[in-house]
Amino acid sequence: MRRCVVLPVAILCMLMNCSSGAQPNATDILKKSYEAETRASLTGRMRTTLYTGSAATTGDIAICRSGRQVRMDYLSGPSAGMSILDDGRSMTRLDSRTKTAYVSGTPEAPEHLSLLLANYTPVVTGTGRVAGRDCYVLAIRPKYPGNPSKRLWIDQSTFVALKTERFGSDGKPTMSTEYTSVDYSKRPSASLFVVAKGWRTVRLAASGDSSLDAVRKAVGFIPVKPGYVPKGYRFDGYYLRENPRGIRFAGLRYTNGMNTISVYEHDRPCLGGRGPGRGMGMGRGQEPRAGRCAGCILAETPHAQMARVFVGDLMVIVVGDISTAELQNMANSFR
Amino acid sequence: MSDSSRDCIDIRSILADYAVGSLRDSDRLRVRRHVQDCEHCAAELQAIEATGALLDQAVLTPAPDQWEAIQAGLRPRKSTVGSWLARHRLQSALAATASVVAIAAGLLFSNRPPAEVEAQTLFVDHATMSWREPFADRAALGLAVAVPVEKRSEDTP
Numbered sequence: 001m002r003r004c005v006v007l008p009v010a011i012l013c014m015l016m017n018c019s020s021g022a023q024p025n026a027t028d029i030l031k032k033s034y035e036a037e038t039r040a041s042l043t044g045r046m047r048t049t050l051y052t053g054s055a056a057t058t059g060d061i062a063i064c065r066s067g068r069q070v071r072m073d074y075l076s077g078p079s080a081g082m083s084i085l086d087d088g089r090s091m092t093r094l095d096s097r098t099k100t101a102y103v104s105g106t107p108e109a110p111e112h113l114s115l116l117l118a119n120y121t122p123v124v125t126g127t128g129r130v131a132g133r134d135c136y137v138l139a140i141r142p143k144y145p146g147n148p149s150k151r152l153w154i155d156q157s158t159f160v161a162l163k164t165e166r167f168g169s170d171g172k173p174t175m176s177t178e179y180t181s182v183d184y185s186k187r188p189s190a191s192l193f194v195v196a197k198g199w200r201t202v203r204l205a206a207s208g209d210s211s212l213d214a215v216r217k218a219v220g221f222i223p224v225k226p227g228y229v230p231k232g233y234r235f236d237g238y239y240l241r242e243n244p245r246g247i248r249f250a251g252l253r254y255t256n257g258m259n260t261i262s263v264y265e266h267d268r269p270c271l272g273g274r275g276p277g278r279g280m281g282m283g284r285g286q287e288p289r290a291g292r293c294a295g296c297i298l299a300e301t302p303h304a305q306m307a308r309v310f311v312g313d314l315m316v317i318v319v320g321d322i323s324t325a326e327l328q329n330m331a332n333s334f335r
Numbered sequence: 336m337s338d339s340s341r342d343c344i345d346i347r348s349i350l351a352d353y354a355v356g357s358l359r360d361s362d363r364l365r366v367r368r369h370v371q372d373c374e375h376c377a378a379e380l381q382a383i384e385a386t387g388a389l390l391d392q393a394v395l396t397p398a399p400d401q402w403e404a405i406q407a408g409l410r411p412r413k414s415t416v417g418s419w420l421a422r423h424r425l426q427s428a429l430a431a432t433a434s435v436v437a438i439a440a441g442l443l444f445s446n447r448p449p450a451e452v453e454a455q456t457l458f459v460d461h462a463t464m465s466w467r468e469p470f471a472d473r474a475a476l477g478l479a480v481a482v483p484v485e486k487r488s489e490d491t492p
Contacts, residue, residue, distance in 0.1 A: 033470070034469050034470075037469075037470075046474050048472070048474040048475045048477075048478050049475070050475055050478055050479055057478065059474075059478045061474050061477075063474070070473070072473070072474055072477060074477065074478070077478060078478070079477060079478050082477070084473070084477045086466075086473065091463055091466055093477075104460075104463050106463055106464075106466040106467050107464060107466075107467060112467075112468065112469050113469050116469050140470075150470060152470060161470060164470060164472045166472055166475070175472050175475035175476075175478075175479070176472070176475070177472050177474040177475050239464070241460050243453075243456040243457075243460070245456075251460070251464065253464050255468065257468070257469065258468055258469065258470065259465075259468070260461070260464050260465040260468060262457075262460070262461045262464045262465075264457055264460075298454065299454045299458075301458045301479055303462070303465075303475070303476065303479055304458060304461055306454060306457065306458070317457060319457060319458065319461040320461070
């Protein structure tokens with residue numbers, strides 16, 4: 001008799017749960033969306049916005065994706081005429097004015113999603129529509145204050161993130177991108193993801209998988225690690241970086257899974273040197289004058305700010321989107 | 336070695352930098368004070384500045400018959416003492432011209448690009464370093480490449 005009652009009640013409860021649209025698990029959605037980033041094929045248009053104080057810069061983009069391969073053509077805004085190719089290992093910037101392709105390696109650590117989940121809490125805050133598609137809206141909130149946060153609109157069918165909003169360490173919006181149209185039915189041609197014939201290719205020595213030994217040999221000194229790293233950030237690796245003028249840096253990368261702090265180290269005696277390829281203009285070959293601040297914020301963009309310190313012959317520049325105090329603490333910990 | 340001669344050696348090692356205005360404030364002041372009292376170093380500085388002025392002139396106003404002189408130098412000549420001397424004079428002139436061009440080119444190419452450009456390249460690289468973060472907004476990072484850097488402190492690069 002008892003079994004006769006319990007079973008129908010259990011079935012009824014299950015049905016009610018389904019019909020009432022139980023809140024989906026935010027972590028599961030996030031994981032599915034992360035996987036979708038590597039296997040989705042689509043074409044579409046996007047509008048991206050960068051916020052600088054009260055002003056905003058926007059650009060329209062045509063996008064094609066085929067698994068890990070992505071092509072973005074900037075149609076309007078300050079980057080109009082530029083294209084970006086991403087093959088999952090390196091990023092190539094195409095400059096249509098000079099018909100030059102700049103190729104640089106992009107660091108990647110596959111366990112970053114687990115690091116993200118260790119430092120951020122994803123929460124489903126509702127649903128919405130983007131480019132005519134039903135989406136889950138997720139807020140990704142930092143567990144440690146002074147870090148950026150995000151909101152994602154994730155397609156309920158394909159789990160592709162169709163809209164992202166990023167908020168800086170101060171809580172203000174820094175960038176957002178949203179699809180204005182998306183078509184999953186077309187598979188883009190493979191020729192779209194390679195550099196066209198007749199273009200000059202410049203391979204920057206910026207690699208995505210350098211070892212300490214390789215970096216040390218390339219830059220001629222042993223890179224130094226900071227004495228202080230903000231909570232939740234993990235050392236990711238040493239990377240050889242090179243700017244378009246051939247100046248090489250030791251790059252150190254720290255990440256909390258959703259935010260990167262880059263450290264650039266350069267042997268300062270070269271800065272004062274005269275001659276082609278010497279000096280990167282950041283130090284002008286001079287000692288910091290008395291009264292000048294060490295570790296102070298030098299410059300900023302919508303997504304990061306920059307601090308610099310001198311340690312003996314070494315110039316260290318720390319770039320990241322964390323609170324000013326934390327960035328300065330990290331920069332000063334080199335001294 | 337006396338203190339003054341040691342000072343002179345020290346000062347002379349940075350006189351050329353002083354002449355082109357690339358010394359930091361404290362060193363510039365030290366040179367200025369020293370040459371006020373030391374006629375030898377003042378003369379040395381004058382010589383450096385005069386050489387610099389000559390180089391400027393040489394770069395700005397090349398001799399109008401320079402190419403003809405080069406062509407003349409390339410023609411085969413009889414091997415006489417006079418022609419040998421003339422040829423070597425020409426060689427010296429060519430060497431001097433080449434040096435002037437090399438120095439001018441060196442100075443030209445050693446001019447560093449504006450600091451904003453350099454800061455921009457690091458921000459661009461930082462965008463590349465952030466590129467593979469989960470859910471990185473790559474479209475916006477691409478746009479950030481073209482947005483100018485905003486200076487914050489007086490100690491800007």
